[in-house]
Amino acid sequence: MVAETPLLCKICGANAVSGRGNFLCEIHFCEMVEKKVRAHIEDQNLILNNEHIAVALSGGKDSSVLLYILAKILPEFEGVKLTAITVDEGIPNYREETLTYAQELATFLNIEHRIVSFRENFGAPLPDLLKKRNVSACTLCGVLRRKILEQETFSMDVPKLATGHSLDDEAETAMMNILTANIDAIINTASPNSGKESLRIKPLSVLNEHEIALYGILKGIFHEFPECPYAGPSLRAEVRQIFLDLETKYPKITG
Numbered sequence: 326m327v328a329e330t331p332l333l334c335k336i337c338g339a340n341a342v343s344g345r346g347n348f349l350c351e352i353h354f355c356e357m358v359e360k361k362v363r364a365h366i367e368d369q370n371l372i373l374n375n376e377h378i379a380v381a382l383s384g385g386k387d388s389s390v391l392l393y394i395l396a397k398i399l400p401e402f403e404g405v406k407l408t409a410i411t412v413d414e415g416i417p418n419y420r421e422e423t424l425t426y427a428q429e430l431a432t433f434l435n436i437e438h439r440i441v442s443f444r445e446n447f448g449a450p451l452p453d454l455l456k457k458r459n460v461s462a463c464t465l466c467g468v469l470r471r472k473i474l475e476q477e478t479f480s481m482d483v484p485k486l487a488t489g490h491s492l493d494d495e496a497e498t499a500m501m502n503i504l505t506a507n508i509d510a511i512i513n514t515a516s517p518n519s520g521k522e523s524l525r526i527k528p529l530s531v532l533n534e535h536e537i538a539l540y541g542i543l544k545g546i547f548h549e550f551p552e553c554p555y556a557g558p559s560l561r562a563e564v565r566q567i568f569l570d571l572e573t574k575y576p577k578i579t580g
């Protein structure tokens with residue numbers, strides 16, 4: 326039997342934790358991830374000195390990694406303050422766990438954390454709001470969540486709201502806009518400073534899901550949470566599957 330040769334970090338020769346043609350050890354992989362995010366923030370002027378940035382923290386892997394990395398690189402920006410905001414949609418057997426985790430992470434990172442709920446803003450949790458409307462759960466949830474996040478951001482006089490959207494999310498959105506011939510959205514995606522979008526920043530949009538998940542695992546901030554009970558068939562889910570299928574043929578398709 327031939328022993329398998331361990332894959333080695335291309336920088337220091339230690340055992341590699343990441344593959345896909347980019348072999349790096351734990352230290353160099355994490356450095357690479359942070360460097361990519363920092364470079365994106367600087368190139369696009371996503372964060373400027375003395376800004377107060379709101380971070381949309383669901384407690385899921387992407388926004389948890391976002392908060393962790395922003396907290397880590399924060400000292401490099403003069404006078405920048407972070408406030409995490411979590412929206413409690415009131416989805417039973419789902420949101421409670423991520424909410425607790427979001428609280429724990431914000432406390433661990435010593436970052437101010439606000440929890441805002443559908444109940445206090447719209448009078449009822451999502452399941453009750455759905456009873457009165459003939460609309461899909463994800464559509465209503467997404468619209469109301471964005472509304473609360475925007476309100477909170479403005480009420481705090483915060484110029485920017487950071488979300489944990491990844492490169493995969495951005496690729497899926499671009500593909501969905503093409504498939505639905507949503508010309509306005511295609512133009513807005515191409516120009517980050519247009520309209521209301523100027524308030525939104527997506528510092529993780531240079532990282533693919535593999536990089537975010539691995540970074541989260543290595544930093545001990547990755548948690549498996551139950552899937553949202555309302556998650557079901559959707560155009561986004563189908564587009565995601567198309568990308569996954571393509572990735573097996575063309576591994577570098579999302580970075």
Ligand SMILES: Nc1ncnc2c1ncn2[C@@H]1O[C@H](COP(=O)(O)OP(=O)(O)OP(=O)(O)O)[C@@H](O)[C@H]1O
Nearest residue numbers: 381382383385386387388389410411412488489490
């Ligand atoms: N309940 C919430 N409270 C605050 N922010 C949220 C909430 N849900 C989503 N977001 C923000 O919107 C982004 C995109 O949400 P979405 O549910 O599409 O993504 P996701 O890939 O599951 O992200 P995550 O892993 O952070 O939950 C999240 O990364 C987060 O920044």
